[in-house]
Amino acid sequence: MEVAAGWEWDDTLFSGTAAHYRRGRLPYAPGLADVLGGVLDLDGRGRLIDLGCGPGTIALGLVGLFGEVVGVDPDAGMIDAAAREAEERGVTGKVRWIRARAEELPAGLGSFTVATLAQSFHWMDRESVAATVRGLLRPGGALVHISDVKTPTRTVAGLPYPATPYAAIEELVRRCLGPVRRAGQGVLPRGTPGGEAAVLSAAGFAGPYRHVVPGGQPLERTTDDVVAGVFSMSFSAPHLFGARLGAFEKDLRDLLREASPSGRFSERQPGTEVFVWPRGPE
Numbered sequence: 604m605e606v607a608a609g610w611e612w613d614d615t616l617f618s619g620t621a622a623h624y625r626r627g628r629l630p631y632a633p634g635l636a637d638v639l640g641g642v643l644d645l646d647g648r649g650r651l652i653d654l655g656c657g658p659g660t661i662a663l664g665l666v667g668l669f670g671e672v673v674g675v676d677p678d679a680g681m682i683d684a685a686a687r688e689a690e691e692r693g694v695t696g697k698v699r700w701i702r703a704r705a706e707e708l709p710a711g712l713g714s715f716t717v718a719t720l721a722q723s724f725h726w727m728d729r730e731s732v733a734a735t736v737r738g739l740l741r742p743g744g745a746l747v748h749i750s751d752v753k754t755p756t757r758t759v760a761g762l763p764y765p766a767t768p769y770a771a772i773e774e775l776v777r778r779c780l781g782p783v784r785r786a787g788q789g790v791l792p793r794g795t796p797g798g799e800a801a802v803l804s805a806a807g808f809a810g811p812y813r814h815v816v817p818g819g820q821p822l823e824r825t826t827d828d829v830v831a832g833v834f835s836m837s838f839s840a841p842h843l844f845g846a847r848l849g850a851f852e853k854d855l856r857d858l859l860r861e862a863s864p865s866g867r868f869s870e871r872q873p874g875t876e877v878f879v880w881p882r883g884p885e
């Protein structure tokens with residue numbers, strides 16, 4: 604099934620990234636759960652389905668707002684990481700993890716108050732998933748699309764350490780993996796598709812209502828965090844490097860040492876952008 608022009612989804616897309624995900628990815632803005640609890644009027648009794656849940660970032664972050672949470676992801680490593688984290692947090696009784704693509708959900712999941720898609724919808728057959736989600740939502744329910752606010756540069760002026768050298772890291776990845784963005788077994792010359800608003804409107808959702816949870820707080824990251832961040836991305840996932848993985852990691856660490864001999868980097872917390880799409884009338 605074609606998700607982006609000339610590219611087909613396959614299950615190596617996020618292969619090997621789960622081990623690096625929690626350490627490597629910047630968090631969503633603190634306050635996201637409070638904002639969602641308020642705007643969705645959640646009372647702790649509803650049901651959440653989180654599609655493309657990864658290691659449970661959103662599913663577990665919102666677990667306190669729902670009576671039951673279902674996380675869905677096709678990547679075995681992600682599902683294992685999510686299940687481990689749920690155990691550590693002592694919430695296994697409230698969550699269920701399903702290893703599947705959002706396009707191939709098992710029957711009998713029941714209905715949901717909220718469906719979240721956090722930086723995952725662009726990997727899906729969006730028309731099909733939008734229709735499925737609408738069918739799963741209860742009257743009054745909503746699909747919630749969550750992503751980082753895309754800010755061209757987040758200045759680290761005034762912070763103690765150098766900025767993460769993202770451009771140099773991207774150049775190193777290109778030198779190793781070629782000039783065109785890799786994704787699973789294919790390439791994505793034009794990136795993932797945008798324009799999800801048109802897809803969701805066409806599927807019958809109402810809205811959207813946009814909320815931004817502000818970021819900007821200073822963050823401190825170590826070289827290991829930054830390396831984990833690189834290996835958490837689909838376009839520089841460990842499997843893509845094959846036998847050159849060790850050599851790439853060495854070059855990456857050399858580059859980072861040069862950028863920050865202290866091994867520390869400053870960052871600013873990204874803001875989080877939320878679009879709430881009410882299920883809309885029949």
Ligand SMILES: C[S@@+](CC[C@H](N)C(=O)[O-])C[C@H]1O[C@@H](n2cnc3c(N)ncnc32)[C@H](O)[C@@H]1O
Nearest residue numbers: 617655656657660678704705721722723726727
């Ligand atoms: C960038 S990660 C986001 C993880 C998590 N939602 C978060 O915000 O931290 C994207 C996730 O979408 C999952 N994914 C990719 N294609 C998918 C599909 N067709 N159905 C469901 N999940 C998918 C990937 O396995 C990966 O875990």
